[in-house]
Every structure is written in C-alpha cells, then in structure tokens.
Amino acid sequence: MILNATNISKSFGSNEIIKDANFLVNEHEKVAIVGVNGAGKTTLLKILTGEEHADSGNVILAKDAKLGYLRQINNVDSTLSIIDELYTVIEHILNMEKRMLEMQEQMQHLSGEALEALYSSYTALTHSYELMDGYAAKSKVIGILKGLGFDENDFERKINTLSGGQKTRVFLAKLLLEEPDIILLDEPTNHLDLHSIEWLESYLLNYKGAVIIVSHDRYFLDKIVSKVIDIENSEVQMYSGNYSDFSAKKKMLLDAKVKEYLNQQQEIKHQEAVITKLKQFNREKSIKRAESRQKQLEKIDRVEAPVTHIENMKLSLDISKESGKDVLTVHDLAKSFDEKHLFSDINFEIKRGERVAIIGDNGTGKTTLLKIINGLLSPDAGEVIYGSNVFIAYYDQEHQVLHMDKTLFDEISDTYPDMSNTQIRNILAAFLFTGEDVFKKIGDLSGGERGRVSLVKLMLSKANFLLLDEPTNHLDILSKDVLESALNSFPGTICYVSHDRYFINKTATRILDLTGNRLLNYIGNYDYYIEKREAVEGAANLSNNNIEEKPAEISDSKQEWIENKTAQAQKKKISNALNKCEKEIEKIEEKLSLIDEEFANPEISSNVGKLMELQKEKTALEEKLEKLMNEWEELTLSLEEN
Structure with missing residues (x-):
C-alpha cells in the first residue's frame, strides 16, 4: 500500500461532492478516477495531495513516499529556457559532473599522497554518480521532452513565452523526470498529439511508481489502468480492470438496479391495487386485511430509482435533404x-x-x-x-x-x-x-x-x-x-x-x-x-x-492493393528469414551430435585437453542454438500474425 483514503467526505455549502470514500492504491498500480463533469474528480485529487482539506476522513501515504501532481492548468512563470527548467531537476547530478571535471583537472597537477587522496575522493564521487545514472541524465531529459512533442528548436524557448498547454507539457516533463513514488495526473493528454500520447502511455506503463489519472481519454485509460475509481452522485466505488472492464461491470450493475427497481415498483402497484380492492368491499374483515397489507407495504425498504445521466441527454441528428454522392x-x-x-x-x-x-x-x-x-x-x-x-x-x-x-x-x-x-x-x-x-x-x-x-x-x-x-x-x-x-x-x-x-x-x-x-x-x-x-x-x-x-x-481498391502488396512482401521476408534460421538450427544440431559422438570415443575420453576443447565448443554451440530457437519462435509468431 502506498496510499490509503478512508471515509473521505467533502461538501461545498449544501452540495455534497464526495461521501465516505474508501479506497487504497498499491505500489506500482495505475488507477483512473472517472465521473461526469462536476462529479468531484479534481476535488478528490486535491484532497489526496493536501491542497484541499476534506470535511472528514484521512489520506495516509506510505512512509517517506514522494508525491507529484500535474494540474490541468500550470501557469509556470519562469524566465528559464525549457531545457534549463528541466535541468533544475537534475541539478545535483550536474553539480557532481562539474565537480568531477574539476577534480580531473586538479589531479593533473598533483602527485604522491595528495594525488592518492584526491583520486580516492574522485572514485567515491564517480561511484555515486554512476549509481544515480548520471551519464544518462541529460539524455533522459532530451528523451522526455521529445516524447512530449518538443523538438530541439524549442529547447531554448523561455517558459514565460509559452502557451498554457506548452507550460503544462513542461511541467509534466519535470514531473516524470523527478520520478515521485506516486504521480497524480489531471487530464494529462489534453495538450498532447497522438504520437505524444502513445509515448506517454508507454512511459507510464513502465513507470516503477504508482499513478492516479483523471482523464476523459478512454483509449488512454484502457491501455494503462488496472483499477477505476468511479464518482457518481457523491458515491465513490472502486472497480478492478481497465476502463472497458469498468464500463461493462457498471452497466451490468445498473441494469440489475433498474430491474430490481422496476420489479419492486410492479409489486408495490400490485399491492396498492389489492388494498384498494379490499377497501371497496367495505366489510370489516376486508378492511382489516387492507390495513394489514398497508402496514406491510409501508415497511418495505424502497429501492431508489437509479440515476442514468446517459438517458437524460438525447442527441438525434437528422438532415433536411440528401446530398449528391x-x-x-x-x-x-x-x-x-x-x-x-x-x-x-x-x-x-x-x-x-x-x-x-x-x-x-x-x-x-x-x-x-x-x-x-x-x-x-x-x-x-x-x-x-x-x-x-x-x-x-x-x-x-x-x-x-x-x-x-x-x-x-x-x-x-x-x-x-x-x-x-x-x-x-x-x-x-x-x-x-x-x-x-x-x-x-x-x-x-x-x-x-x-x-x-x-x-x-x-x-x-x-x-x-x-x-x-x-x-x-x-x-x-x-x-x-x-x-x-x-x-x-x-x-x-x-x-x-x-x-x-x-x-x-x-x-x-x-x-x-x-x-x-x-x-x-x-x-x-x-x-x-x-x-x-x-x-x-x-x-x-x-x-x-x-x-x-x-x-x-x-x-x-488501389490503397488496399498497396497495403496487401506490402504485407505480402513483409510475409515473404519473414518466411525467408525463418527458412534460414531453421537451416542454421539443423547445422548446429548436427555439430552437437558429432561432438557427442566424439565424447563417446575411447581414444578422446582419456584426453583431458581434447575434452575441454570439445566442451568449450559445445557450450558455444548450445548458446548459439538457444538464441536461434528464440529467433525461430519470434519469426514463427510474426508469420502467423501476418
């Protein structure tokens, strides 16, 4: 467990937004928060970060867990360039790099014990630098910026000259670079193009920390999340699976509630009709039976009519006249x-x-x-x-x-x-x-x-x-x-x-x-x-x-022909590679059989030097065979897919 929310409630005046919300997020989990506009998704995120205080309940973070939060609007007002803004995240690594260069320069002018002492410090610093993956730090900055849609011509642009969407992308880049234990993202795909969204999907899927996402991008949620927190009419429910799984489960539950409600309404109407009929008989015995039934009816735990927003909003598009072909x-x-x-x-x-x-x-x-x-x-x-x-x-x-x-x-x-x-x-x-x-x-x-x-x-x-x-x-x-x-x-x-x-x-x-x-x-x-x-x-x-x-x-038709032609060429290429791979496997298996025969030869079995040479050759062939078998499996799978 990295985050645990217990009995969270929040109201604004008489408007109850969240009521007794309970859920937990485990390490490495990817979780979505969904709901209609105004349901309280962003409010819940702010409560989790501490920006907003709940009326009741608690949010518990794992000890020493670091939390990062991407808002929908991030008006970062900085005179730094985009690249320098991100370099502030790895400033400690850049300072180490600077110190290492200074030490290298100093060692050229020292000797004896002073050189040994400085070299020892340099070795320790270099080891720390390597543990922090310092050599890849700048490349990681550039990779994240490019992944989020910035090209190298943008890197020197000042933050305070950027649009709101561009600033949000810079802030997202900083957040990913900081690698907090849990990231909270509010509509992270709003200012990204398709390629950047695909890149972010891949990045978050492989992210070692936990991620909580508020998003209307259903394709994005399907790719990433394994849990969905649904907010509806102030009630908060947790579902396992991605967005499609959640949508199907919620529909099943809603259908069941609607059925239960309709069945109860039907039974109520039936009982009311019976009561009315009994009263019409106007006999003492009938009236007592009617009163008894009325009391039973009043004791029924009434099922509330399910709220179905989707049925309240109707959109039917029609035309006044058909166009030409x-x-x-x-x-x-x-x-x-x-x-x-x-x-x-x-x-x-x-x-x-x-x-x-x-x-x-x-x-x-x-x-x-x-x-x-x-x-x-x-x-x-x-x-x-x-x-x-x-x-x-x-x-x-x-x-x-x-x-x-x-x-x-x-x-x-x-x-x-x-x-x-x-x-x-x-x-x-x-x-x-x-x-x-x-x-x-x-x-x-x-x-x-x-x-x-x-x-x-x-x-x-x-x-x-x-x-x-x-x-x-x-x-x-x-x-x-x-x-x-x-x-x-x-x-x-x-x-x-x-x-x-x-x-x-x-x-x-x-x-x-x-x-x-x-x-x-x-x-x-x-x-x-x-x-x-x-x-x-x-x-x-x-x-x-x-x-x-x-x-x-x-x-x-020509487009389809081009696609089919390309697919056929790809399939032929894979087939040729597969045939070549199978022939190489046969050759190695033959060589291994010959080596086994040599091992069994009495003249060789007493020759330690020859045995070691054969064993070395056999080990190398077996390693090569293992790689070829893996390649064969991949090619076979690719051929089946094509």
Whole structure:
C-alpha cells in the first residue's frame, strides 16, 4: 500500500461532492478516477495531495513516499529556457559532473599522497554518480521532452513565452523526470498529439511508481489502468480492470438496479391495487386485511430509482435533404503562414455517408485544413469543390460560432426564430440545461457546457455535411457516448479533426493522416490505422513521393492493393528469414551430435585437453542454438500474425 483514503467526505455549502470514500492504491498500480463533469474528480485529487482539506476522513501515504501532481492548468512563470527548467531537476547530478571535471583537472597537477587522496575522493564521487545514472541524465531529459512533442528548436524557448498547454507539457516533463513514488495526473493528454500520447502511455506503463489519472481519454485509460475509481452522485466505488472492464461491470450493475427497481415498483402497484380492492368491499374483515397489507407495504425498504445521466441527454441528428454522392473534392490544396509551411498538393474526396477523421501531430495544419474546407480561411493554392445539395454545419473547438454575450435561450431563439419558447426549453433540457440555467450567458459557461450548446445548434441545423473540430474536447465520458451514438446513426456525411482515439475508433469509416506535409489514407477505424500504419508509411516512402504528393488520388481498391502488396512482401521476408534460421538450427544440431559422438570415443575420453576443447565448443554451440530457437519462435509468431 502506498496510499490509503478512508471515509473521505467533502461538501461545498449544501452540495455534497464526495461521501465516505474508501479506497487504497498499491505500489506500482495505475488507477483512473472517472465521473461526469462536476462529479468531484479534481476535488478528490486535491484532497489526496493536501491542497484541499476534506470535511472528514484521512489520506495516509506510505512512509517517506514522494508525491507529484500535474494540474490541468500550470501557469509556470519562469524566465528559464525549457531545457534549463528541466535541468533544475537534475541539478545535483550536474553539480557532481562539474565537480568531477574539476577534480580531473586538479589531479593533473598533483602527485604522491595528495594525488592518492584526491583520486580516492574522485572514485567515491564517480561511484555515486554512476549509481544515480548520471551519464544518462541529460539524455533522459532530451528523451522526455521529445516524447512530449518538443523538438530541439524549442529547447531554448523561455517558459514565460509559452502557451498554457506548452507550460503544462513542461511541467509534466519535470514531473516524470523527478520520478515521485506516486504521480497524480489531471487530464494529462489534453495538450498532447497522438504520437505524444502513445509515448506517454508507454512511459507510464513502465513507470516503477504508482499513478492516479483523471482523464476523459478512454483509449488512454484502457491501455494503462488496472483499477477505476468511479464518482457518481457523491458515491465513490472502486472497480478492478481497465476502463472497458469498468464500463461493462457498471452497466451490468445498473441494469440489475433498474430491474430490481422496476420489479419492486410492479409489486408495490400490485399491492396498492389489492388494498384498494379490499377497501371497496367495505366489510370489516376486508378492511382489516387492507390495513394489514398497508402496514406491510409501508415497511418495505424502497429501492431508489437509479440515476442514468446517459438517458437524460438525447442527441438525434437528422438532415433536411440528401446530398449528391460526391460531397467534397479537394484539389492541390496548399497553405503556409509566413515561414511556417503546413502542407501542399493536398488531394482527397469525400463521398456521401462517409465518416472521415483527420489526424496528425500538433501544428501539422488539421484545423487549418478544416477551416479552409468550411470557407473560414483561403488556401494559398488549390480549390475546394462541394457536391450538389451539400449543406454544412460547423462545430468549432473554440466555440467561436457561439455568441459569448448572449444567454443560452437567446443563442437558440436568435438562430432558430421559428421555435417556440417551450420547444427551446425542451431541447435545452435534453442537454441538461434546466430552470434558470437557460438564462446563463454563454461566456459564463464551462468548456464542457459550451460544447453541449454547440451540440444543440448542430442537432437543430438539419445539415447533411458536418465539419467538426475536436468535438469531444471538454465533454465528459457520458456526453461522448451520446455524441458517438448520434454520429453513427447520422444519415449524412461527417469530416472531423480529433485526437480522441476511442472516439475515432467508434465513429470513423476512414482516416486521413496529415503527416510530413502529405495525407495518407486508411480505409478503417483507429485500430485499423494502428495495424496498417507501418505498411502504408513504408509504401508511401517507397513510391518516390507519388503517394506523398497526391495520396488522395489513390482509389480505395488501389490503397488496399498497396497495403496487401506490402504485407505480402513483409510475409515473404519473414518466411525467408525463418527458412534460414531453421537451416542454421539443423547445422548446429548436427555439430552437437558429432561432438557427442566424439565424447563417446575411447581414444578422446582419456584426453583431458581434447575434452575441454570439445566442451568449450559445445557450450558455444548450445548458446548459439538457444538464441536461434528464440529467433525461430519470434519469426514463427510474426508469420502467423501476418
């Protein structure tokens, strides 16, 4: 056990956030905290760190355990460069390194006992330096920074010139470098691109300490955690397994509670009907029986109606008119901002009914591409052609399509003046805005609430082509589930930018990867992309820029042919390596048999020198055979997978 929370309760005024929470985290465990927006996830993290005081209960850390905490917002105001900020973490190692260099210089000018004394100190210091892995310290700093999306050109940038997201990445890098016994991370993937998230997944999976994560990134949680702490209606429950395991178990429990509630309600109605009937007989005996049943009914331990947030919020996307088969054609698109070249010669088509995800690292131009398609930006070259009867609705991650000075009610009524007050209130209620909430100003809403307002406008638009820029940003997990379900049943066409891999996996029928100033096409969801990424990138690199420059001109069938051709070449390569490995194994086994025969030869068995020579040769061959057998197993497995 590294952390134990017992009977933790917390309220803000009359609003009870957490009630009698009990859980423990063991060494090396990776744990998620999940719940809807406002459930108290960040509050619980702050209580665990001591930043927030619980109304009751205790948080016990293991003796001498070191704790690190990554907040959602980290306004580090430092005049140091990024690299120097991280060097403050390994300052003791850098000081040792400096002292070692000074001692080396001094030893060149000493002799006798003074030299011996200094050399002895130098040896002890060097040993300590090696124990702290000093020789790899600077490389580790650079590896973490690159893993989190910084390139070497960024290293000298001053911290106080960075954006909020960049500062958070620097703070995360420092935290990982410090290697505390337990790390608490609040939305660590918010400012990371896909490659950085994959790197962080690998790092945390191999991290020797414990990790507690608050995140809406379900794919990320599935990869990392083995326990889930769920906060719902102030109740805190612990589940074993990753996010998918938790989701399945919670659904089973909810279904059981709903069934229990409905069965009890049915029994109550039955008893009430019997009581009413007995009273109607108006006989003394019947009335006594009715009173007896009424007392029994009043003693029943009533099952509370389960709260199902997901059923309270409904999103149904429809279209006013079907578009033509060809929805969008992009020809030779190019865009730069001053010296920053984003992309050129971008070509692709989108057909009716497709759900196309555009992915890529931060800064590659995904949002810019979406804005050009939507007509909000002009390209430097190329053209965007819409098909017949195409009507667009745009979901902006910054919610610039919303008016910050308007109330929720006015935002909807001004956009859709034909809707009645009752209709507006009903649609807002479906998105969890009730009562006086509808008169809040858009500018006073949280990011998640603004996202829900944008979804309301999207729902009402009746557009047949949806352009969505990071639609799951700021949405809690339940809201994401609602959106996924709506998009999957949408009869129109969708093109969106997202780094939410779980969302992409659930909704995309095709992926366009904007990488290296080019688009690579994948005919499938995110799992398919991961499976084929190496093959498609390899095929693109081998084709002398033919695919790099005009990837979208490749038809789906040709893309599949390229992927199959690459896979066949890989399979043939593995098969050839396997045959070669088997032949070498046969040769070594033959040599070992001959050596065994020589051991049995009476003339050799009395020759100690020859026996030692044979034994040495046999040992070397057996070691080589062991390596070949391991290689054979790996190649056989790879051949089966391909």
